[in-house]
Amino acid sequence: MRIRFLFGGAGLALAAAMTALSAGAEPVSLPDDPEAKGRAIAEETDRRNKGFGDTRASMHMILENAYGETSTREMRAMTLEKPNPDEGDWTLNVFDKPRDVDGTALLTHARILDPDDQWMYLPAVKRVKRISSVNKSGPFMGSEFAFEDFSSTEIDKYSYKWLRDEACPEPVADRTCHVTERTPLYEHSGYTRQVAWTDTTDYQPRKIKYYDRKDELLKTLSMTNYNLHEGKFWRAHDLYMQNVVTGKSTRLTWESFEFGTGLTQNDFSTSALQRAR
Secondary structure (H helix, E strand, O other): OOOOOOOOOOOOOOOOOOOOOOOOOOOOOOOOOHHHHHHHHHHHHHHHOOOOOEEEEEEEEEEEOOOOOEEEEEEEEEEEOOOOOOOOOEEEEEEEEOHHHOOOEEEEEOOOOOOOEEEEEEOOOOEEEEOOHHHOOOEOOOOOOEHHHHOOOOHHHEEEEEEEEEEOOOOOOOOEEEEEEEEEOOOOOOOOEEEEEEEOOOOOEEEEEEEOOOOOEEEEEEEEEEEEEOOOEEEEEEEEEEEOOOOOEEEEEEEEEEEOOOOOHHHHOHHHHHHOO
């Protein structure tokens, strides 16, 4: 399952994450075994997400503290699809506004079980900083999204288990969702597990709950306002991450998506970080 918080169109990551899915799919036959069924659901979502090539997108990031005070940032996101199943997608996320974050950029080369490669460009000091593999559970730029949320959610990064089927969360409560648990297999994850709601109608993810290293609920991601692009790729234009411990939240609202724009690996190098501004 590749949820791209495409600060580029997921990743985190996040991938966001965002998920592209094919429209008008045939009914899906799933195995009965809970583990096999959970993985099959993830594979079906991933299958519908293949073939987009590359994307560019723009968005607003709205930070809200526990007192309801907000601040807004503008960002651009780019993603390069890596067809090799042994590799993860590459993403580049660049802040444009406000002035104090202008030019700050995050580059992610997602991997499977090895630590993702991540670099951050800090314009104030004009240098590229590599993000340590043990620090990727920390908050990205003061948001409720962690660094690891900005990586595409590759299937083999997790083990899976189907839990139940139930009504999807609002605003599609009239539909049924598969509820699955996925456990990170990669080292240094900030999560012990995640519980995901996937729409059985079109296999779009609707909600994810993240549990911290104490296996307590940390935050919830809601994905709404899906739009169909290129006649076959769905994108959630509203991602809302709420921290249930601190009361803080971060909302990502996507404003545009472009597909097949000609991006290459050269656009996702560490030197490209400094040119992204």
